[in-house]
Structure formats: C-alpha cells, structure tokens
Amino acid sequence: MARKKALIIAINYFGTDHELKGCINDAQNVRNFLVEERGFSPSTHDMVMMSDAPENEGTPFYPTGANILAAIKWLVTWNKPGDSLWLSYSGHGSQVKNDDDDRPSGFDDTICPVDYAENGQLTSEMLHRAIVSPMNPQCRLTILFDCCHSGSACELPYVYRPDAEGNVNMVDTIRRGVGLIKAARELFEGGFDASKVDEAKMLLGGATDFFNGLHHRRNEGDVDEDGLAPENFEEHWETEGKDVWMFSGCADDQTSADTSIAGTPTGAMSYTFIRTLKENPQQSYINVLQNTREELARNYSQIPQLSCGGRYDLDQMLVL
Structure with a gap:
C-alpha cells in the first residue's frame, strides 16, 4: 500500500x-x-x-x-x-x-x-x-x-x-530568445563583415534580456522540438x-x-x-x-x- x-x-x-x-x-x-x-x-x-x-x-x-x-x-x-x-x-x-x-x-x-x-x-x-x-x-x-x-x-x-494575465508561456519566451540568437549567428554566415556587428549586438542584447527575465540563461543546444x-x-x-x-x-x-x-x-x-x-x-x-x-x-x-x-x-x- x-x-x-x-x-x-x-x-x-x-x-x-x-x-x-x-x-x-x-x-x-x-x-x-x-x-x-x-x-x-x-x-x-x-x-x-x-x-x-x-x-x-x-x-x-x-x-x-x-x-x-x-x-x-x-x-x-x-x-x-x-x-x-x-x-x-x-x-x-x-x-x-x-x-x-x-x-x-x-x-x-x-x-x-x-x-x-x-x-x-x-x-x-x-x-x-x-x-x-x-x-x-x-x-x-x-x-x-x-x-x-x-x-x-x-x-x-x-x-x-504565470504572467500578469495568468498565462504560463515560458515556451514562447524561450523560443523567441533562441530565435534572436539564431538571427545574430546567421548575420555572419558566409564570412565576417564589420557592418554587421552593430545589428548582431542589438539581436544578442535582445536575447539576453529575454533570458535574464528567466533568471538563468539557456543553452541553445538544449532546446527541444517545442522550444x-x-x-x-x-x-x-x-x-x-x-x-x-x-x-x-x-x-x-x-x-x-x-x-x-x-x-x-x-x-x-x-x-x-x-x-x-x-x-x-x-x-x-x-x-x-x-x-x-x-x-x-x-x-x-x-x-x-x-x-x-x-x-x-x-x-x-x-x-x-
């Protein structure tokens, strides 16, 4: 029992x-x-x-x-x-x-x-x-x-x-933060270009804000199929x-x-x-x-x- x-x-x-x-x-x-x-x-x-x-x-x-x-x-x-x-x-x-x-x-x-x-x-x-x-x-x-x-x-x-409306939406938050990191990485595909640096900093800064809101940063490689x-x-x-x-x-x-x-x-x-x-x-x-x-x-x-x-x-x- x-x-x-x-x-x-x-x-x-x-x-x-x-x-x-x-x-x-x-x-x-x-x-x-x-x-x-x-x-x-x-x-x-x-x-x-x-x-x-x-x-x-x-x-x-x-x-x-x-x-x-x-x-x-x-x-x-x-x-x-x-x-x-x-x-x-x-x-x-x-x-x-x-x-x-x-x-x-x-x-x-x-x-x-x-x-x-x-x-x-x-x-x-x-x-x-x-x-x-x-x-x-x-x-x-x-x-x-x-x-x-x-x-x-x-x-x-x-x-x-939960957010102010009671929605528990951590999945969406992580997906968006990971998307920002991916976008920053894609800027440099095909070679480094100094003109891309400022845009990459903006994208990565945005991702950091998202992750800091969750207290601990996430590793992109650990994200599963649902984000x-x-x-x-x-x-x-x-x-x-x-x-x-x-x-x-x-x-x-x-x-x-x-x-x-x-x-x-x-x-x-x-x-x-x-x-x-x-x-x-x-x-x-x-x-x-x-x-x-x-x-x-x-x-x-x-x-x-x-x-x-x-x-x-x-x-x-x-x-x-």
Whole structure:
C-alpha cells in the first residue's frame, strides 16, 4: 500500500532582529490541510513537524541546519514506488555568493535554518542534493516553499511562471530568445563583415534580456522540438527525471510576504495555496499555479512559480 509522508518546517526566529510572525501558523495550517483534506496521517511515523517553538529547542524537531538535513533524509529515503511525499518550508530565504562561478546571477538561493548565523545557510545546490537526487523516481514529492528568493531554491530544471494575465508561456519566451540568437549567428554566415556587428549586438542584447527575465540563461543546444529548455545548472539536473513538483512563493529576485489575514499572522503564499486547493480540490498543476497567482495579485506583487524535476504535463491533476 502506498504511503504518505510529510515534513513541515517553520521558523519564526524568535528574539532576533529578523523575527517573523506567521511561519509556525503556516505549519499548523499545512498540517491541518494535509490531514483533513488529503488523507495524511498525523502520526510522527508519517509526519514530522519542525519549528523553533521554545519547547522544541534541544530536540530533533528544532530546525537547525543539521536537523533539517536529517529530517529531509528521513523524508526522501526508504520509500517504495507510489509513495506520496510532502515538504514545506516557511521562514527566511536569502542568497549567497556563488563561489563556483557556475550561476549566471552570481548567487545561490538559500534557506535560513534557525542557527544560520552560527552555522551558515542551506544553499539551493545543497538542498537539491539532499532532497531530489536521493529520491526514488517512482515516488512523487510536492514542495511548498514560502520564503524570499525561493524560485530556484531546490534547483529543479524546469520552471513555469504565470504572467500578469495568468498565462504560463515560458515556451514562447524561450523560443523567441533562441530565435534572436539564431538571427545574430546567421548575420555572419558566409564570412565576417564589420557592418554587421552593430545589428548582431542589438539581436544578442535582445536575447539576453529575454533570458535574464528567466533568471538563468539557456543553452541553445538544449532546446527541444517545442522550444523548451531546462534551467542551465552546471550539474545538468534535467537528466535525473525525478517526480518533483515545487510551488514557490516568488521568483528568485523577489520577497515573499509575511502578512496577517483575518487577524492571524501567516505567509501569503501558504495561505493562498491552501485556500486555492480547499476551494477546488480537483485542479491541474497549471490551474493551481494560475489560481494562486490570481489570488496573490489582488494584494501582493510576488509571483508564484512552479518548478518540476522533469518535462511533465502541467494539465494533469495535482496529486498529494
């Protein structure tokens, strides 16, 4: 029989200059949603809740970096085909300088454990290697990250972002950017001509603008027959093909709102994502992304994203 496992992480950073208000409330809301709406068991055998509530300090449920990585290992290993996994994180997200020089932005996205000031942050590459790489490819993992700079927090290779009208049209954007590069190259077919340089610079500049809008530049050679390309991570994560679906609260260069709804502190993304699924439990992945975007846009500037471990059909029903 397929098993459901969940790891729910929330950090309010009590007593610090960076204290948040709604993250532990987010965790409780997620827990209630999974148990009451999606059939998850609240047993500690199947569900682990980590927070920096005072009663957890000194226990494995206190979200230090080491404890988070240990809990992730519990979540993604020792699973059977068909198991359904859930991971959510509410807390601070940040960025640190990329020392390997393999990220076009120059930065890695991070999450901030409760002890980040003493022991450092968990980078996107660390998270991918801990969460995605060890997974059984026949299990499905759903991730919800409600934190700043969360768009590439797990370095999943395929990223989808809705525009202001709710259209998810990354394919067209990439195709146009690649077309500009091809046009620039074709200028020089048959020999170099100095008169063509300015025109080529204009074309390549336009392509760069398109790709920068997607945060990571794409390699022309990686584009498939539909014009879709994976995120250009040095590690070529697109070859792993893991069944991972991550909803993140904002793009890499945005912040995620810690707000109050009906008098209760909460994260805007967590609240809206859960509300969207409660109002209509039977939605496709692309519908959930579009409806969450529409709801957030009424009050917030952040743009949610959906990232996937492979090239999957976004019109299939969301499964938890």
